Every structure is written in C-alpha cells, then in structure tokens.
Amino acid sequence: MKLIQFLDREATESYSQVMLIAAISGMANSLLIGIINHATEAVANQEDLTQYFLLYMIAFALFLYGQWYAFERAILIIENAIFRVRTRLTGKVRQVELAFMEKMGANTLYGRLTQNDTLISQSIPMIVGNFQMFSLMVFSLLYLGYISPISFVMTLAAMGLGVMYFMTQSRFIKNSLQNVRQKEQIYFKSISHLVNGFKEIKVNQQKGRDLLQRIATVSTEAQDIKSAVRKRESRLWGFGRLFIYVLLPIVVFIVPNFSHEHAGNIFKISATLLFLIGPTTMLTNMIPLMNRVNMAIEDLFTLEQEMDETIAHAHQNELVDKARQNFQCIKIDNISFTYPSSKGTAFSAGPFNEEVHAGELLFIIGGNGSGKSTFLKLLTGLYYPNQGGLYLDNTLIDDSNYPYYRNLFSIIFTDFHLFDKFYGVADIDVEKVNYWLEKMRMQHKVKYQDDGFTSTDLSTGQRKRLAFIAAMLEDKPILVIDEFAADQDPQFRQYFYEELLGEVRDMGKTIIAVTHDDHYFHVADRVWKMDEGRIELHTASKET
Numbered sequence: 146m147k148l149i150q151f152l153d154r155e156a157t158e159s160y161s162q163v164m165l166i167a168a169i170s171g172m173a174n175s176l177l178i179g180i181i182n183h184a185t186e187a188v189a190n191q192e193d194l195t196q197y198f199l200l201y202m203i204a205f206a207l208f209l210y211g212q213w214y215a216f217e218r219a220i221l222i223i224e225n226a227i228f229r230v231r232t233r234l235t236g237k238v239r240q241v242e243l244a245f246m247e248k249m250g251a252n253t254l255y256g257r258l259t260q261n262d263t264l265i266s267q268s269i270p271m272i273v274g275n276f277q278m279f280s281l282m283v284f285s286l287l288y289l290g291y292i293s294p295i296s297f298v299m300t301l302a303a304m305g306l307g308v309m310y311f312m313t314q315s316r317f318i319k320n321s322l323q324n325v326r327q328k329e330q331i332y333f334k335s336i337s338h339l340v341n342g343f344k345e346i347k348v349n350q351q352k353g354r355d356l357l358q359r360i361a362t363v364s365t366e367a368q369d370i371k372s373a374v375r376k377r378e379s380r381l382w383g384f385g386r387l388f389i390y391v392l393l394p395i396v397v398f399i400v401p402n403f404s405h406e407h408a409g410n411i412f413k414i415s416a417t418l419l420f421l422i423g424p425t426t427m428l429t430n431m432i433p434l435m436n437r438v439n440m441a442i443e444d445l446f447t448l449e450q451e452m453d454e455t456i457a458h459a460h461q462n463e464l465v466d467k468a469r470q471n472f473q474c475i476k477i478d479n480i481s482f483t484y485p486s487s488k489g490t491a492f493s494a495g496p497f498n499e500e501v502h503a504g505e506l507l508f509i510i511g512g513n514g515s516g517k518s519t520f521l522k523l524l525t526g527l528y529y530p531n532q533g534g535l536y537l538d539n540t541l542i543d544d545s546n547y548p549y550y551r552n553l554f555s556i557i558f559t560d561f562h563l564f565d566k567f568y569g570v571a572d573i574d575v576e577k578v579n580y581w582l583e584k585m586r587m588q589h590k591v592k593y594q595d596d597g598f599t600s601t602d603l604s605t606g607q608r609k610r611l612a613f614i615a616a617m618l619e620d621k622p623i624l625v626i627d628e629f630a631a632d633q634d635p636q637f638r639q640y641f642y643e644e645l646l647g648e649v650r651d652m653g654k655t656i657i658a659v660t661h662d663d664h665y666f667h668v669a670d671r672v673w674k675m676d677e678g679r680i681e682l683h684t685a686s687k688e689t
C-alpha cells in the first residue's frame with residue numbers, strides 16, 4: 146500500500162504506535178460482541194452478569210480511547226508528512242530547469258502539487274477508520290474461529306474469493322482513473338484558457354462557445370470513464386455485504402447438519418457474522434478512496450523523481466563566486482541548442498562563438514522567431530546547451546556551477562513577473578528605491594512600503610518600469626532585458642535609450658538588450674543581428 150510507503154519515507158515520528166493502538170481499539174470493539182454473546186448465554190443460565198458488565202465497560206473504554214488517540218495522532222503524523230513533502234517539492238520547483246517548467250506547463254505543475262496532497266489530507270480520518278475496521282475484522286474472525294472453526298474456515302474462504310475478485314477489478318479501476326487524470330489535465334488547461342482569455346472571450350461570443358464546447362467534450366469523456374469506474378466500484382460495495390448474506394444461510398441452515406458443536410453455537414456465530422457486516426462494508430466502501438489516495442501518492446513520488454532528474458546538483462564553486470562582481474568576459478564557445486520535439490520540427494539555435502565584455506551595452510536585434518530570447522536563455526544559463534560551453538573568464542560553466550553563474554544576471558523577459566516584495570534583496574536601501582522610482586518616473590504613482598511597492602495594479606508599461614527598479618535593487622553585474630521599451634511611451638523610450646541605459650552602464654553594469662527599436666541602435670557599443678537561430682551580423686554602434 147502506497148500510504149505505508151509514504152509514511153515510511155515522510156513521517157518524522159513512528160506511526161507503529163498509532164497502528165498498535167488502532168489495532169487494540171479494533172480488538173476491544175470485537176471483544177464487545179464476544180462479551181454480549183457470553184452475557185446472553187449467562188442470562189439464559191441465570192448467572193451473575195456483573196463481570197460481563199465490567200468487562201463490557203473496560204472494552205468499550207479501550208475502544209473509545211484507542212479510536213480517539215489513533216485519530217489524533219494519525220492526523221498529526223500524516224499532516225506533518227504532507228507538510229514536509231509540500232515544503233520539499235515547492236523548494237524543488239525553484240531548482241528545476243526552465244525547460245522542465247516549459248514542458249510541463251505551470252497549470253499542470255500547480256495541479257499536481259496541490260490536488261494530490263489535498264486528497265491525502267482529506268482522507269486521513271477514513272484511512273485511520275479503515276485500519277481500525279481491519280483490526281476489528283481480524284479479531285472478530287479470530288473470535289469466530291474460537292467458537293466455530295468450520296465457520297471461520299468458510300468465512301475466510303469467502304473472503305479469499307472476495308479479495309481475488311477485487312484484484313481483478315482494481316486493475317481496470319486504476320487504468321481508468323489514470324485516464325480520467327489525463328482528461329482532467331486537458332480540462333484544467335481549457336479552464337485556464339477560459340480564465341486567462343476572459344477579455345478575448347467577452348468580446349467574441351463564438352470564441353467562448355467553441356471553448357466551452359471543447360470543455361464540455363473533455364468533461365463528458367472524463368465523466369463517461371468515471372461513470373464506468375463508479376459502476377464497478379458499486380458492484381464491489383454490494384459484494385462486501387452480499388458475501389455475508391450468502392454465508393449466513395449456509396452457516397445457519399446447512400452446516401448444523403454436519404457439525405453438532407456448530408449447531409450449539411449457532412446464535413453466537415450468526416451474531417458475529419452480522420457484526421462483521423459493518424467493518425466489511427466499510428472496508429469495501431473505502432476501496433475507491435484508497436485507490437485515489439494510492440494514485441495521489443504515486444503521482445507525488447513521480448513528480449519528485451521527474452524534478453530530481455532535472456535538478457543539477459550544484460556545489461559552491463569559488464572561482465565563479467569570486468569572479469562574480471569583477472569578471473572581464475563571458476566566452477560563448479561553440480554553443481548550440483535544439484528544443485526537444487517529437488515532431489521533428491524543433492528550432493535550433495547556434496552554433497554561437499562570441500564574447501560578451503564586462504561593462505558594455507550590447508544590443509541583440511533580429512526578426513520575430515530569429516532566436517533572440519532562446520539565445521538569452523542560453524547565455525544566462527537558463528537552458529543547457531546541447532554542445533559547447535560558456536566560460537566566465539577562464540572558468541568553464543558546467544553542472545557544478547550553473548546556479549552560481551546565473552546569479553550574475555538580473556533579467557526582465559517579455560513575460561516578466563512582478564513580485565509583491567523585493568525578494569532576494571538583503572538590505573533594502575529606501576533612498577535607493579526612491580532614487581530609482583524617480584529615475585523611472587514612477588514616484589507619483591507608487592511608493593516604497595513593507596519591502597515592496599504600495600501597488601502593482603498598474604499598466605503593463607508601468608509594471609515593467611517597477612520590474613526594472615527591482616532589477617536595479619538586486620544589483621547584479623549584468624542586466625538582461627528583452628524588448629523592455631516595447632510597452633513604453635515615445636518620450637520615456639527616448640529617455641530610456643539615450644540617457645538611462647548609458648547611466649546604468651556607467652555604474653559598471655553590463656547590459657544585454659534585445660530590441661526592435663532601430664531608432665536607437667546607435668546608443669549601443671555593439672549590435673548583434675540574429676537570423677534563423679544564428680548571429681549573422683556584428684556591428685559597432687557607429688556602423689549601424
């Protein structure tokens with residue numbers, strides 16, 4: 146069972162005590178039927194009932210206390226384990242490679258991270274109850290064996306048949322549930338189009354109808370599979386009860402003809418069998434949930450394994466660290482990169498053989514799809530090249546120091562994200578924030594407050610200016626910007642190219658900017674022009 150595997154891996158404290166107490170509670174529960182059975186016999190023989198009453202109260206107290214204790218402890222242990230997994234996996238999200246993230250998609254990753262642990266958490270009470278019921282069943286069966294070995298063997302045989310039947314059904318159920326998961330991922334993706342494309346859908350009703358049609362189709366497909374699964378599961382539920390009702394008449398009407406001892410205990414046997422209906426039904430009802438919990442745990446394990454495979458095990462590399470602030474040159478040595486694709490039409494970039502010099506203002510220009518952003522991702526270490534290597538001065542950047550190399554850069558991509566606080570900036574200098582607010586002409590719009598800006602609900606161009614300020618506060622030696630000025634008004638654009646970039650360079654920073662603004666190519670120290678994944682033309686600014 147995956148849950149045991151999950152607890153073995155993740156629980157910080159032993160869960161065996163909880164299992165023991167749950168087992169004792171189940172045993173105490175099964176004792177109740179034994180005590181009642183013997184008490185009814187004592188009533189018939191007109192014996193004193195005090196000892197049965199006391200025994201009943203003790204068993205009852207044990208059962209109640211055990212149940213309470215097991216629930217409380219199990220909730221704590223499982224919630225702690227979930228917390229550990231959640232913290233570890235979110236930590237790993239930060240470490241995975243960009244290519245992994247782009248391939249999986251943010252929605253899928255979010256879904257896998259949140260839905261699985263929610264499901265495990267919600268099922269805790271049922272899981273504990275399940276274990277208790279199992280223990281109750283085991284001890285009730287042992288009691289049955291004590292009063293009638295023949296009934297015990299028959300019940301065990303019937304249960305064996307039941308387990309075999311479950312096994313045959315569970316493969317179908319598991320495969321179907323996996324199928325449902327795939328459909329649900331498409332469903333969630335379509336929902337994200339509905340939410341993120343809300344404005345487009347609002348102005349184009351046909352677009353909205355088509356998207357809803359797609360959502361309806363996927364939902365129906367998922368629903369059909371779910372219905373088939375539910376049908377099978379309901380057969381299992383019925384089976385749990387059914388086998389005892391089939392067993393009862395055999396034990397009551399047929400077996401007494403062959404066993405004299407059995408006939409004498411017929412009341413106790415049938416009472417015990419009737420008592421077994423509860424736990425058996427509960428256990429079979431739990432199977433669908435356990436299937437889902439098993440799959441959730443399996444998916445969490447798989448997700449972590451997929452993440453681990455992409456995480457480079459970087460160790461602190463002194464050479465890169467020392468070189469950070471005062472490097473001379475980044476050498477791009479015969480680097481090339483091809484996007485992974487199953488259709489054979491993947492875009493290839495490179496080979497690149499270039500040098501970026503410290504303190505220069507470098508423009509990268511070229512048509513749409515020429516590979517500018519891909520090149521930036523290679524240069525900043527977000528993609529690993531398929532061949533060739535990067536050198537920071539004379540240090541080769543490899544798996545061991547890529548994360549430290551990336552620390553050289555502050556990057557503002559076209560799909561930048563503006564954080565609510567200045568994460569990663571150790572001592573925020575308020576004067577510096579105000580200085581940059583003024584420089585970016587945002588001082589009248591937002592202020593600095595609580596390690597962030599007072600507001601980020603701004604226009605795209607304004608949000609980009611705040612992202613620029615955040616990048617300047619990070620104070621990295623290299624600033625990389627991808628079409629930064631595209632959303633800026635003409636005045637700011639002119640000011641940005643003709644004043645601001647030069648000022649940032651004079652602060653000692655290296656600037657690499659992807660741009661389409663041909664009016665301003667002259668401000669760059671050098672311009673590289675890209676075409677079909679290669680750098681076709683190198684020019685010094687005066688030549689452009």
Ligand SMILES: Nc1ncnc2c1ncn2[C@@H]1O[C@H](COP(=O)(O)OP(=O)(O)OP(=O)(O)O)[C@@H](O)[C@H]1O
Pocket residue numbers: 247484485492511512513514515516517518519520
């Ligand atoms: N995540 C990805 N997976 C597969 N292919 C990609 C991915 N991102 C980009 N590409 C492919 O790489 C090519 C170059 O894209 P890139 O974003 O580098 O171009 P660009 O020069 O920055 O374009 P633009 O000026 O339009 O931003 C494109 O043809 C695109 O199909």
